[in-house]
Amino acid sequence: MTTIIALTILGILVLFLGIMKKQSWLLPVILLGLVVSMALTVTGWNMPKSYAHEMVIVDNVSIAFSTVLIFSAFLIFSLAARYYRGVTRPLDDIYGVMIFALTGAVMMTSYGNLIMLFLGIETLSIALYVLAGSHKEAITSNEATLKYFLLGSFLSGFLLFGIALIYGSSGSFDLHRISEYVAACSGNYPPMFLAGLFLLIIGLSFKIAIVPFHFWAPDVYEGTPTLLTAFMATVVKTASIVAMYRFFTHTFHGIHGVWETTIWVMAVFTILLGNLTGVYQPNLKRMLAYSSISHSGYMLLAVVAFSPMSDNALLLYTLSYSIATISAFGILILIREARGNDYFSSLNGMAKTNPLEAFCLTVSMLSLAGIPPLAGFMAKYYLFTTALEKGFVWLVIVAVAGSAISVAYYFRPIIAMYLKESDGVQLTVETPYKVHLFFMTLMIILVGLLPFLVIGLV
């Protein structure tokens, strides 16, 4: 709860700074504010509490994931200075909306009531509609926001309908009460409840970008300004998957039968389609979009196979995925700025001109592909272990096959950077940015080598 309040205050503060025309203060204040909110979040560790009649429940799971979200936001904001360096217009609105979106995301990780979930989702989504279109002059940005908005509001209708049906059958929005209702049903759920449940799943799946509700993702990711794409790909995805995970863990306590198969099948399709479609993408940004779709599929494994271990698995996965993705977007920002596009050919020969950046992108790609001993491997390993513990052998085999396919596209930037000849133009990168990139790379390696720092947490 303190996190939500702190972030809200931070958002308002940012807007005020804008009014006071202190543009140069924005980022320092934001970064500081994020650190403070992170600290505030962490102070609640091991002290589970609920607020406002269990509208908000703060427990270790929510704290851990909130921290991941804020940390991801921190990493993204650290890229912002470079991304917006040529922009003269005030940026307080964009930053403020991002902070509010982050607030919504945090709400989604700590809701105890479906009303809160809805509010979190909408806070996040409405902010994102704005952010996606924040590059008003670019037609692609316009298209992205239109698509995102139309599909998003359309699907949130279904989400709402689902909530209404659940409410109708269980008589409450409260997760605790719903879980009591579920227990009372003892396996025989009325169709209305089931319909509500599945509509809820569908609504959340849309946000996570799960097949067949993933269609918006590649187009919107591509059209959205890169910095905000990074935000969507990490913060939004993490928040949504956690929301879904939380709903099931709190409501069903391990009763799988009803929704297991559906999510199972969706996971399979997401992994396969995401990876297969990624193979042929000619540009890095769109490739990352498909990569993020396929990772949604992997994350679903944690939902399917939920067990005491899967908390940790999901935490590690979201963390490693977020860092690696943001790191990749960090390079992408540089490329786009220097070359005006993000085709793989723009990366040609980067290993010679910018060895550090090439190395960072390589590590991030390898991590996403799940190659040991990087964080991505550890995360996948945990997830697979969780799923196998529950006996989802075939699901894991599909996931593994997906990983194999994914190597095909994760290696394309590496091949371009190391094996193709460059045009010799060096990207100029300031030291802080380099340090930041290197920091993320180091994180990827360290999380891979010392995963127990993350894993024992929840």
Place this chain on the structure above:
Amino acid sequence: MTLIVLLIPLFPLLGFLVLGLGFRAVPKKWATVIGTGTVLLSFIVSMVVAFNLRYFAATLPGFSFDWISIGPLKIPFAFLIDPLSVVMLLIVTGVGFLIHLYSVGYMKEDPGYNRFFAYMNLFVFFMLLLVLGANYPVMFIGWEGVGLCSYLLIGFWFKNREYNNAAKKAFIMNRIGDLGFLLGMFLIFNTFGSMSFGQVFAQAKSMPAGSPAIVAITLLLFVGAVGKSAQIPLYTWLPDAMAGPTPVSALIHAATMVTAGVYMIARSNILYVLAPATMTVIGITGLATALFAASIAIFQNDIKKVLAYSTISQLGYMFVGLSVGAFTGAMFHLTTHAFFKALLFLGAGSVIHALGGEQDIRNMGGLRSRLPKTYWTFLIGTIAIAGIPPLSGFFSKDEILLHVFEYSWPMWKFAVAGSLMTAFYMFRLLFLVFFRDFRGTEAQQHHMHESPPVMTTPLIILAILAAVGGVLNIPEIFDGGSRLSAFLAPVFADAAAVTAHQVPLPHSTEWLLMGITLAGVAGMVLWAFNRYVRKQPVLLPDSARRSFIPNLLTKKYYIDELYDFIIVKPLDRLSTFLHDVVEIRFIDRIVNGVGNMVVWTGNTVRFIQTGNVGFYMFIMILGIILILFLNILI
């Protein structure tokens, strides 16, 4: 004290190492001393060992270390000294030394002089290992090692592609045999739990005759012998092997290496007598080879090729001897053959040397006067090989023939036929080379000279040996002592115990057989004299048209062409086929196909992403309906 046995192979090895490692730095003079001296030293030590045989045989193994040792598999690096190995030792080092000595003259001008002696020493080393080994694996070391040296020496003049091909062919054909040897060894180990001669033979004694394991073992080992000793069907490498320098042919491809197969079977005599089926196979192979090779030799015009086919034929005789249980006879023939065939080769080398490399007997003739020492020694060799008494060949061949007669009368007839052919082609060779007028070029005639003493001395010594070698084993019928038989008897005692004791032939029969053979040989010699000395010999060029049988024989029954057609070419084609079709078009295409399929699928499914919002909504609704329908209504 027994360790001096070690010196026997050690000297040539040292010689090889010195010449091999410092091959250019060693001056020629020293190379000569080292190259020949080491073999001489070995010979001397061998003599010491031979004359103190009882002492050595009783106390060995005084030295052994475990070469390979895993649980029950123990392969010590152990040597065995017994009469059989001593005989071989003396041949290898003795004849080997003479040939080394001869090479000093023969190879004098060659730039690869040091290399030549290094290889030769290495060969002697491996041959001695082969002979001395106290178990099959150590024998196999020598067995393969001599193959290597044979390869190196056949291809000694490695600029010539033909020679290299010949060397490669020899090595590969030997390897085919070696595989048989190897598998035979494995089967021995499988059957007896050991590979050392002592244990294997001791256990074999108690096995019933004709047991499948022993038949299989002996057949597999015989495959090895076929390769090494150039029997049908693996003989074609030997004529080609004449590409090497002539001393090599004398040492490796006449006196020692090619007889390794005979030695190995004689060594394993107990196994063979227990496998009558194998013996039959050996007999048929040997006899067929003897006749086949002899018939080819009649029509060859290359002096060394004639001798090569003659060697194959004589080896066939040895195998025939082995197959009828005449182990001593075979060993005796091996010994005398070593003398006279080495002599003949060296003689041929002397001729070639004199004529500046000419090998075609159609371009020779009348060398008798110009090369007297060569002529006389060659003559002795020819008489010896033709089996004319009292030279050595007569006794050894006669012993084999006698046993063959005891064994089977039809086989004897074939064997005698072969012997007659031998007489014919050898005298044809002699007459064409040394009689009538010289048919070569002016330059050759001018250049022609008798070889230096360093070459003729070995010729003379070998001629003496070839002449009197028979005394080693003069049969009882001539009031001889059969000394070699007595000497080797302990080795073959077990085998002799197994074979049924036949009543010795009456002396009258023996005389009769000898008479028939000798008459035939005499006839052959006269016929050859008639054809090639009295009349002007008819010598057709290679391209001339011949009637069917002479053509077939000149062309060596087209066996090389046949092998080329049924093995080499198909293998090449198979190789190309496997690579171009199976590998690239099939296996790799499947692999790439999987990859391409993924890419293709990726490229196809991405078009679902039409960019059209309405379409997206439609698909999503379909998805929603599907999920609800499947989960709730069903």
Place this chain on the structure above:
Amino acid sequence: MLTVILILIPLAISLILLTIKQEKAIRQFALAGAVVEFGVAVAAFITYKTSCHCNLLFTADWLTTLGVSLKFGMDGISLLMVMLTTFLVPVIILSSFSHTYSRPSAFYSLVLLMEMALVGVFVAFDGLIFYIFWELALIPAWFICAVWGGHDRIRITFKFFIYTFVGSLFMLVALIYLYFRTPLPHSFDFQWLYAATLTPAEQTWIFIAFFLAFAIKVPVFPLHTWQPDTYTAAPAAGSMLLGGIMLKMGIYGMIRWMIPICHQAVQLYAPVAIILAVTGIVYASVIAIRQNDMKRLVAYSSIAHVGLIAAGVFALTPYAMEGAVIQMVSHGINIVGLFIVIDLIEQRTGTRSIRDLGGIALKAPRLAIMFMIILLGSIALPLTNGFIGEFLLLLGLFEYSKIFAAIAGLTIIFSAVYMLRMYQRTMLGTTNGLTEQVSDLTWPEMVLFIPLVVMIFWIGLFPGMFLDVALPDVLQILNFVK
């Protein structure tokens, strides 16, 4: 502790190398590091006690919740593999001195990183750690081959990467699956994994997963098609690392992990595996006969030789297994030697095409001698290292099946055919325009060969030392299949 040091030295050197700028200093430092590493390995070899592996064991907690611990150690088989790795890497580094690679610090750093991964694979006593090193080895290997490789390297090395990566992913699934079948508390410790209780069906599936991973790496027919291309495209050092050491990972994995873990399935499917391996021997040998590119020829010969090793491993007899272990070492030495020879010839003439060469022995007799010795090793002439391995392998295979042994034995004929053909066409005959100016080996180059030649004869003459080290562990592993 030595075991961990063995992993850390190359890692440290690899990192330090990245900071050095001067090419000469990089080379010397890399070489010195690799030699030190070899020294440590020798120390391990000396202190090793066959009876207990305790002195080389190192254990530390890592992921206790998931039963993964940093457990490193060496038994006889690992020890030999580590010796091989640490012995060959300095040779490989030295052989690279004659090339001027772009970005030398990255190159040598990757070589040492790869050494670390390889050593890690061989000393890991924990299933997951093994897997991590296994995959880790692939990355530097790929970079070395792809960045410094030759014609068409992108496509070829990419295929190599994907192919081997796909194979090993399924091994990961199998490992995790196994983890849940280990006795409580679950653990990836190799002894726990050995003790996993599996139904026959599970055995089969896990066997298939392991077999795919290992067989692709080895490679066993028909999963070999990545290999000739990759060897051809890779730079000399890359081919040596791949052929000399990396493919041993596959065989080692079979011995260390696959056989004890799914021993029932191994016994059940051994005939299938042997048939594949033996087919591969003949198939690759026949193909090698007509190859024109020397590297390709050696690549196919390697498939044949390694096929024999694989067949021997599946024969599940002590002799064959011992043969496999010793032959892994021998094959590593021989193939590196062959690649060095090929590299030197290519440097001198600019081609690897057998057809275009000839007569080099006239100009470079020392090179010809070295080539001949290495060639003898690889065609398994007695008294060279190759013979010991092939003799034991064939003997063991013979105990398993006489027919298979006879067919596998064809390799001794075929290897003579293609190796001698290569030798003859390149070294013998008359010189031509390309080979006219070939110079003989310089002394630094001789130094490259001396350790190899010494090892060829050492193993050939006194194999006992190596056989004895591995024997107890070989027997122990074979105990699982009895």
Place this chain on the structure above:
Amino acid sequence: MTALTTIPIHYYLVFCSTLFSIGVIGVLIKRNALVILMSIELMINSINLLLAAFSAYTNDPAGQIFVFFIMVVAAAEVAIGLAIVVLIYRTTHSIDINVLNKLKW
């Protein structure tokens, strides 16, 4: 309250579902962004009605309070939505949703 509860809950359910479906169909078949916005609004309002009905039947005020939240959120959403439509109209001079499909594949 009584007036509401005299009608069985099924009626509300069917009615609201029908309204919702009409909204969905509207979204699916119309290409005009404004009409789609209105259709979405219809979907949301049908849900509001449903929630109110459930609330009445279960005597639980939470449902009706949620309706207020939804109305607020929907208003915000429509505001954003209209802004986006205006934005699109400026660049493309059309509010047809299918005009913009540069981002694909």
